[in-house]
Amino acid sequence: MDRPRIAPLTSQPTLYTMLPASPLTKCVFIPLCVLLLSPAVVAQQPATDSLQASLKAHPGKDTVRVNLLNQIARIYFTKDASIAETYGKEALQLSDSLHYKKGIVWATRNLALVENTKGHLDQQMQLTLTALKLAESLGDLPMRGVLNNDVGNIFTEQNSPRDALVYLKKSLRIKQQLNEKPEIGKTLNNIGSAYISLQMHDSAMYFLEKAEKIKLELNDQRGLAYTYENMGIIAMLQHRYDVALRYHQLSAAYYKAADNLPGLTKASLNLAEVQTMLGDMKNAERNLAAARDINSKLGNVKNEMIYYKIRYELDSARKDYAAALTNYKEFSERNIDYFNVEKSKQISRSQEQYESEKKQRENVLLKKEQQMHLATIQQQRVLVLSAAALFLALLLITVMVYRLYKRQQELYLELNNKNREVSLQNRIILEQNSTLENLNQVKDKIFSVISHDLRSPLAILEGLLFLLKDEKIDAQQFRLYTDELWRDVKNTAYMMDNMLQWASNQMKGIGVKADDFDVTQLLNQEFELLQTLARQKEVNLIHELNNTIMVYADPDMIRLVLRNLINNAIKFTPAGGEVVITARQEKDQAEITVRDNGKGIPPENQHRIFSNIYYSTTGTQNEKGCGLGLHLSKDFVERNHGRIWFLSKPDNGSSFYFTLPLAEEHDTTARGYTVVVQDHPVSGVSVLRR
Template identity: 80%
Template sequence: MLPVSPLKKSALIPFFLILLSPPVTAQQPVNDSLLAVLRSHIKNDTARVNLLNQVARAYFTIDAPSAARYGREALRLSDSLHYSKGKIWAWRNLALVENTKGHLDQQMQLTLNALKLAETLGDSYTLGVLNNDVGNIFTELNAPRDALVYLKKSLDIKLQRNEKTEIAKTLNNIGSAYISMKVPDSAMMFLEKAEKLKLALHDRRSLAYTYENMGIVAMLQHRYNDALRYHQLSANYYREAGNLPGVVKSSLNLAEIQTMQGDLKSADKNLQQAKLLNDTLGNVKNEMIYYKIRYELDSARNDYAAAFESYKEFSKRNIDFFNAEKGRLISRSQEKYESEKKQRENILLKKEQHMHLATIQQQRVLVLSAAALFLALLLITVMVYRLYKRQQELYLELNNKNREVSMQNRIILEQNATLENLNQVKDKIFSVISHDLRSPLAILEGLLFLLKDEKIDAAQFRMYTDELWRDVKNTAYMMDNMLQWASNQMKGIGVKPDDFDVTLLLNREFDLLQTLARQKEVKLRHELNNSIMVYADPDMIRLVLRNLINNAIKFTPSGGEVLITATHDNEQAEITVKDNGTGIPVENQHRIFSNIYYSTTGTQNEKGCGLGLHLSKDFVERNQGQIWFNSMPGTGSSFSFTVPLSEEPEINPHAYTVVVQDHPLGGVSVLRR
């Protein structure tokens, strides 16, 4: 996060003076009177619970930590008193606090807890409010179609009760859902209905939300003057109510529309105000929106260096928000799967119960028949025999069904295990693509955008080419590792051993690795001067060498050295890659070759996907070798592995001479003879 300059800090005093205008301070005695009543009521009963919930509701837009404290106390007291209504509103208040922080998943869980309990009580007012809340959360999660189901259910309940204030709120929220669906005409229709009701009720506090949404619709329809007017009305009403999250949103909206209209000074002022307040609220989504608008403002000022930095900050937060959303979608898919699984189990149980009931019914018929036809002993005996045979058949059929169910359960468990393994592969691939591969591409995209529009000249672009080239090569290596790992996990990789010269193989890879080392001003050399014939899969050994050398370069600072040496006896060759870099912390050394995919950034923030060393260990062991390492933090690391020697020596062995020369433009070059 960027530090706040003294100039920005100075904006805090007039901004809060605006918040302390007469309408806001007029609300303060109401909150103080509530607190006074709460302090005078010391008895732990349901009345105190209701007071705690009222205070929490009054404070959540002004002082979220205090609101959370009162809500938690109300929840604990309601739980001890078994007061269900108190628990419902305590959960709801805690959910609203989580919304101010941008924690939509926690808000959804708390609201669903309250809704489930409210359904058991059958309180229509509470059900209308909570269904409205769930719809709002789905809208913020970009699931407007799910939101409309709950919002329309809430509207039906409120219309039956003729609660005009609550009806206006839900009409506003339905408009928000249609905005998310990009249907501005339908959104404006519901928002205008909400505005009419709220104006009639003089509900200025709630009008802030409606004018905010009407401003967004006007922006979608390119009516920028109308959008500015609506957002200014929204900002005024939010400030009147002392609604800090609302003030942040309205400041961001004003900054965006003012940037579009060219009023850059006002836009910058509103952006500073939004950031100062959001730093206290800690809302991640608002922070992401701030950097997006800051990027647009810097571009409009032709300050492309600052725009590039803002774009990087926005891109990083956008990736984190995407990962969080992906995690929530996976969680919801798992919950849906568990729900469907329980439904299937319930169906099987019901079938078994029907079979048992049928058997019991037949036994009852037997008893009644025996009592009614006691004198007809022969007839009863025949009937009992037939019923007995039928019962045996039913038991046999039931046993057969049980065996079939058990067999199906085993099949389902095996399929679940297979699906879980495939999901792990998928999740790892998605994680690498969505985070490690998107970051360099996002930065490259931003630079190319500036270069294409001639907002940055070629000289400035060349300042970033070395860093971009290194990031792209690291990304290519990560992609190679990921594809090899995914292929190994999903279908297995067959070993194709052959006789080859490991020295020749290293020389073919050395030029590219030498370029990477030169970018970091790291000296890279090897002492494999003679032919070493080994028997292994050359593609696997090439990947092992590349990963070990690339890792050594990654964790060696400028001015350091990476050395590759080899020794051999009568059976196997031992190859060592040694560096004098940062070394591996002792507490993390046990994770290097484990199944836990461990990755850290290099000395120049190079990234990895955590698969290289794990894959190298697998490939070495598949080729009848061993791999190990020695590392001392702050001193460096050495990684060694063995590979079997070829049983048939090369007919025409040859030697290699490695000559290291200083390059005229910096770094070193390597000549081989």
């Protein structure tokens, strides 16, 4: 079938500056009433009614009924996907019972098209490839031409245009060989879609104009809808919005005439985007509402994402920046979800490919082993026959039996050696599998943090900077968001630091570089960095380390432990609360305490704090974390021969303790500092006391 190129989420300039002469110039201003009353459109509904009547009059369970069911399903898939799915399933079930392979091919293809309307491209690809394989076994050339075309369309929608062109050009050769002009026009259109994805607009227009010429000759109004939509997309990418508007108006009229709901949804979105660029806000709003209403029935996730993107552009053009920011967040969330879905699918495909390759390796080893056994058995047969033939000569028989025995022992020894080699290879494969599984867990955790915890604040910052850059929001309005943005970016930086330390620890290990250092001095260095976070939340931040405390540990690891514990305390302490850091020395150990009077940890979750289950909750001002900080802190403290624990009661705050070994030459006479960060009661200015 024809397939339009999905409208890009961002417009990019190209070198293409002018569309070639096209028959469009002769029909741009055709009234919509003429299109809606054309013979092909008027005849479409009676044709459907005629097929329905024929199906009702033919209750027999035979191939005639299968063909009627497939024809009706093909017509309904653009009108009502649920009805098309019902007829397709009945056709598939009946064809299977009749062993009618041609009916199975078309029923499977119709069910694949239904999955496309839902946006399920993986399911569509699986069904289409199944149908193509069966068509190839039947040697049905027309079927192969149609199904190769469908596979190419799916690759185009999955942003793999180079793979798409392989199948589309194969389909074109088959259809040209059969001289099927309607089908040739469809495939030419789809090749144009693939070249649009490759940013090769000259090549795309070449094939689209050839498709347009054929469809105009055949009066194929249904097919012209797809072609004009693709031409409109090229004009949009070149910022030639007047030309794009005319193409999309024609495309929308043809989609409406054919009652093609998925096509009408995309046409409405394209019109809304072009009208927004042209400043026609009223019509853009109307087309966006129409697209939303139609897509609510179809449930296509990608169309919903594009809707919020265009809604954001429309609100920005109206200078309604609050609504624009809200819609940009909606678009960003759906874009992240769509990215995660695509990522999961890609991981699933990689795992399936790995399992397939693993089975192939195992099969090769089994075949080699079988060949060795067969060779041994064959040799034994030869030896037995030889012994029977030489039975008359006792002495010769004795010599031959001895030689056969020695040969058999050598073969068994060789077989045992081969078996040991196979066992060794199996152990190596199992060890590699275990390593790959661990790396996959690290990769999945990193992808999860980047996708959910890091992309969201960056996406919001990007949206606000975009508005500021285009002077759609002034600096005074932007400053209203700076405190919240600063906190999000600071938390994001701490999360990124934790994630990188954890990933390095998991994938290649981190060596402990222990040395003598002063915990008090290290705390003062980190204290300056954390005071802004405390001041913003109006939390008093105090440390009471009055003496130099020399310990023997890795200073970089302990720096990260202190930062995580203090940052967590600030995160879960409300405004007006207090965070206090104290220390004491016992025998050969130093014990450091970070205490807060925040909301505490619920008893049912306390067992998860230092476990291997990555546990994270939002702070008192919705601060986020990646769930790695405390787990990493425990690992670093224990690597430095210390231990870490905590005490917590709900609504009474939490106290985290950890110990470190003291340095061998510890000076207890040196003085440290007591530092308090709090807001001045009169001026409101933060005061630092030591």
